[in-house]
Amino acid sequence: MSLRIVVCVKYVPDATGDRHFAEDLTVDRDDVDGLLSELDEYAVEQALQIKEAADDDAEITVLTVGPEDAKDALRKALSMGADKAVHVEDDDLHGTDVMGTSLVLAKAVEETGYDLVIAGMASTDGVMGVLPAILAERLGVPQVTLLSEVSVAGGVVKGRRDGDSASEQLEASLPAVVSVTDQSGEARYPSFKGIMAAKKKPVKSLDLDDLDIDAETVGLEGAWTKVESASERPARTAGTIVKDEGEGGKQLAAYLAEQKFI
Amino acid sequence: MAEVLVYVDHVDGAVRKPTLELLTLARRIGEPVAVALGAGAEATAATLAEHGAVKVLTADAPEFADYLVVPKVDALQAAHAAVSPAAVLVPSSAEGKEIAARLAVRIESGIITDAIDLEAGAEGPVATQSVFAAAFTTKSRISKGTPVITVKPNSAPVEAAPAAGAVEALSVSFSAQATGTKVTSRTPRESTGRPELTEAAIVVSGGRGVNGAENFAIIEALADSLGAAVGASRAAVDAGWYPHSNQVGQTGKSVSPQLYIASGISGAIQHRAGMQTSKTIVAVNKDAEAPIFDLVDYGVVGDLFEVVPQLTEEVKTRKG
Ligand SMILES: Cc1cc2nc3c(=O)[nH]c(=O)nc-3n(C[C@H](O)[C@H](O)[C@H](O)COP(=O)(O)OP(=O)(O)OC[C@H]3O[C@@H](n4cnc5c(N)ncnc54)[C@H](O)[C@@H]3O)c2cc1C
Ligand SMILES: Nc1ncnc2c1ncn2[C@@H]1O[C@H](COP(=O)(O)O)[C@@H](O)[C@H]1O
Numbered sequence: 019m020s021l022r023i024v025v026c027v028k029y030v031p032d033a034t035g036d037r038h039f040a041e042d043l044t045v046d047r048d049d050v051d052g053l054l055s056e057l058d059e060y061a062v063e064q065a066l067q068i069k070e071a072a073d074d075d076a077e078i079t080v081l082t083v084g085p086e087d088a089k090d091a092l093r094k095a096l097s098m099g100a101d102k103a104v105h106v107e108d109d110d111l112h113g114t115d116v117m118g119t120s121l122v123l124a125k126a127v128e129e130t131g132y133d134l135v136i137a138g139m140a141s142t143d144g145v146m147g148v149l150p151a152i153l154a155e156r157l158g159v160p161q162v163t164l165l166s167e168v169s170v171a172g173g174v175v176k177g178r179r180d181g182d183s184a185s186e187q188l189e190a191s192l193p194a195v196v197s198v199t200d201q202s203g204e205a206r207y208p209s210f211k212g213i214m215a216a217k218k219k220p221v222k223s224l225d226l227d228d229l230d231i232d233a234e235t236v237g238l239e240g241a242w243t244k245v246e247s248a249s250e251r252p253a254r255t256a257g258t259i260v261k262d263e264g265e266g267g268k269q270l271a272a273y274l275a276e277q278k279f280i
Numbered sequence: 281m282a283e284v285l286v287y288v289d290h291v292d293g294a295v296r297k298p299t300l301e302l303l304t305l306a307r308r309i310g311e312p313v314a315v316a317l318g319a320g321a322e323a324t325a326a327t328l329a330e331h332g333a334v335k336v337l338t339a340d341a342p343e344f345a346d347y348l349v350v351p352k353v354d355a356l357q358a359a360h361a362a363v364s365p366a367a368v369l370v371p372s373s374a375e376g377k378e379i380a381a382r383l384a385v386r387i388e389s390g391i392i393t394d395a396i397d398l399e400a401g402a403e404g405p406v407a408t409q410s411v412f413a414a415a416f417t418t419k420s421r422i423s424k425g426t427p428v429i430t431v432k433p434n435s436a437p438v439e440a441a442p443a444a445g446a447v448e449a450l451s452v453s454f455s456a457q458a459t460g461t462k463v464t465s466r467t468p469r470e471s472t473g474r475p476e477l478t479e480a481a482i483v484v485s486g487g488r489g490v491n492g493a494e495n496f497a498i499i500e501a502l503a504d505s506l507g508a509a510v511g512a513s514r515a516a517v518d519a520g521w522y523p524h525s526n527q528v529g530q531t532g533k534s535v536s537p538q539l540y541i542a543s544g545i546s547g548a549i550q551h552r553a554g555m556q557t558s559k560t561i562v563a564v565n566k567d568a569e570a571p572i573f574d575l576v577d578y579g580v581v582g583d584l585f586e587v588v589p590q591l592t593e594e595v596k597t598r599k600g
Contacts (some may be wrong), residue, residue: 033530033549037412057531116381117390139531143412145553146393147374148381151349155382160460161349164374166524176464179348180524182373183291184468188348190461200531201524242390242424246406248416254561254575259568262582267590270562271598273578277560279482279506279539280598 021076021170024132025065026123026153027058027095029088030143037143042238043245044113045143047085054091058138059205062095064198065136066206068170077101079130083111083122089221096216097208103221104130110226113238120149122236124156125229134175137197139164150197160190166201282310282366283335285359287379288328289371293320295327297479298371298433303331305398305436309405310366312443313337315359315450317352318344322447329445331438337362337450348461349375353382355452360387362450365426367405369398372430380430389425396435396536396557405429413530413549414556433478434536469525477509477526482539483558485511485528486521487551489544489565489584493521498588499543505595511535511555513545529554543584547572564588 031037035050062080069076080095082088083106092103106126114122127135135157140147147164154161162168165177165188175194179186180201208216226233234240260269274280284306289296299314306312314333316324321338328336337359343351356379360368370380372394384391395407401421407429409418421427477483484506486499496510503510512522514529528535530550540558545551547563547570555561556575563572568581580587 033413037415039416039418043418115390117385120385142530145411145530146377146381148377148391148393151378152381152385155353155385155457158457160457161378162461163348163378181375182469182525184466186348186463186467187465188461189464194461242384242422243392243420244423245418245420248411248418251410251415251417254577257561257573257575257577257579259573259576259579259581261568262580262587264586265590266564266580266582266587267592268594270564270578270580270587270591271594274539274562274595275598277539279560280595 020074021069021072022131022133023065023068023076023078024127024130024135025061025078025080025095025100026135026137027062027080027082027091028055028138028141029053029082029084029091030055030141033142039248042113043248044238052087052090054094055138055142057140057142057200059098060198060200060202061136061138062098062100063205064168064202066099068134068168072170079104081123081126081130082106083119083126092221093216094208096219097213098206099212102219104224105221106224106229108225110233110237113241114236115241115243116144116146116149116152117242118236118240120152120156122229122231123149123153125231126224127153127157129224129229133192134170135195137195139197139199150195154195157195160194162188162190162194163197164199165196166199168196168198168202283313283363284310285356285363285365285368286312286314286333287356287368287370287376288314288316288324289373289376290316290320290324293323295324296371297438298431300331300438301433301436302369302371302431303328303333304439305431306369307332307441308398309400313363313365315356317355325445325447329443330440332441332443333445334443336445336447338447339450339452341452343454343458346463347459348463349378349382350460351454351458352379353386354455354458355450356383357386358452359450360426367427367429370428370430372432377430380428384428387425389428390422391428392420392422393430395429395431398429398431410557413553432534432536474503475507475509477511477533478535480509480535480537482506482508483511483528483535483537484508484541485513485545486516486543487513487545488515488519490516490521491544496522498585502541502588502592502595505592505599513551542572543588545572546570547575
């Protein structure tokens with residue numbers, strides 16, 4: 019039997035751009051260029067490596083929930099080597115929070131069929147880092163998350179999780195949800211051949227009806243959290259900058275003493 | 281008064297500082313009821329009582345150490361059912377966030393992660409978050425269920441507020457999912473004797489400019505003279521000069537100390553994301569154009585190999 023891998027990837031505003039909030043306090047996705055969240059490239063990379071190491075054949079589907087432009091993220095993942103893509107797109111999804119997004123992803127993963135779901139450690143815009151755990155909860159399968167090393171063999175996924183106080187070796191039977199960190203290994207660049215091939219790979223579009231999801235459970239209205247205000251952090255007042263002429267360390271010490279740090 | 285559940289982060293009964301900060305925040309919205317799990321759970325009670333816990337619910341079972349996350353979710357859910365709290369507060373560690381998120385799904389509640397402040401509001405607690413690499417500050421609340429909120433370290437002062445802290449055994453029945461992910465081995469991180477990075481009042485960080493693992497001794501010497509934790513940029517970590525557990529930034533630790541000293545760090549957006557909320561920021565960099573200087577309260581344009589050792593000596597002299 020072939021191994022069915024679904025990789026969850028997010029299309030995010032470029033972190034080096036000037037990110038803002040729209041009037042309804044959702045992330046403004048119009049003014050800043052979007053891209054495949056860099057942290058999800060690691061998930062695609064691990065999926066490719068697991069496929070390459072698999073005894074039987076494996077198939078990688080990349081999945082995103084996002085606006086029209088999110089197709090760019092799928093194309094990038096396909097050009098890295100994923101086999102096919104699923105795009106969940108629906109106007110009613112605007113403003114969906116993590117609870118709604120995870121609901122949609124869970125349904126789409128089930129609809130696609132899976133043995134292994136791989137996600138990134140966090141999205142570079144929301145940075146919650148909780149979606150993979152929620153997805154495992156919703157799917158009722160083991161969560162093997164925040165791995166800096168991962169391998170799959172004989173229907174078992176193993177990995178190393180470097181936690182705050184210890185490094186742990188984890189093990190679970192498939193099906194399972196995995197997330198990988200940026201320590202898991204550099205993601206490959208798409209080759210020219212890969213980019214050309216990606217153009218012909220299938221991208222399936224699904225909307226909420228296809229997934230049998232009630233529009234009221236998602237979107238800004240269906241969100242279980244409410245952002246009441248967003249304000250730009252006041253620019254830090256310009257500090258004192260000195261050039262080291264041989265006394266820089268001493269000058270710095272004097273400043274720290276004045277601020278009562280010494 | 282309404283009760284507020286506080287999830288306790290402890291190591292064999294030694295309560296970590298972020299949990300005590302949570303007790304301070306919990307007292308703003310109700311009476312803190314602590315939930316301590318695993319080996320040493322009961323030993324946490326005295327410290328928790330001293331900082332305002334009216335009750336300490338404890339449970340210990342091998343499952344908490346042998347399996348990932350889910351057994352703790354089962355226990356927190358049992359506590360939620362027993363107490364019907366006004367909110368559930370959890371420290372914003374990687375594990376804490378996962379526990380909180382799964383609990384939120386189960387009790388059909390909204391979740392806010394990485395709050396940096398919390399106050400009572402007419403429609404439930406209002407959480408402050410710092411987003412987009414700390415370029416924006418948002419205030420949010422939860423509109424469904426019991427608010428589940430994870431809070432970053434250094435978000436509130438630790439305050440003494442003696443309360444009863446009566447220990448009560450929490451009865452937990454584990455779910456079918458509890459044993460899904462086995463922890464087959466655990467290697468504790470070696471202690472450096474320095475303060476915990478996320479909890480430290482002062483953090484001294486080095487970047488690519490430090491130029492080699494052996495040169496990190498210069499950064500460590502400054503840190504030790506100030507009683508500080510040591511941080512590193514991703515460039516320094518990727519080069520293998522310092523452990524990933526010390527990385528500051530988007531994919532490392534997020535720190536918010538009283539004082540952050542960056543040496544040989546350019547100040548890329550992903551690095552700023554993890555340190556921009558520090559109270560006072562100081563940098564040493566030989567490039568006057570480095571973006572880190574946009575953030576600093578005090579900056580020295582110069583060679584860190586000259587400036588940092590001189591600073592360390594001067595700190596030692598001044599401290600006597
Ligand atoms: C998805 C993603 C996540 C990331 N996450 C993180 C993260 O968590 N943390 C993080 O730090 N980065 C992160 N990065 C990387 C980030 O973009 C930068 O590449 C990184 O922060 C650069 O580290 P640096 O400042 O040490 O190195 P550089 O940018 O190379 O800067 C080195 C600085 O040292 C100065 N210097 C050199 N020699 C000396 C000397 N002798 N004396 C004084 N100054 C000197 C130079 O002038 C320069 O400004 C991430 C990137 C991506 C894409
Ligand atoms: N809209 C989305 N579509 C697909 N995958 C997502 C989406 N949002 C989050 N993810 C996945 O969940 C991970 C963690 O996201 P988060 O919890 O939002 O930080 C990301 O790295 C992605 O793999």
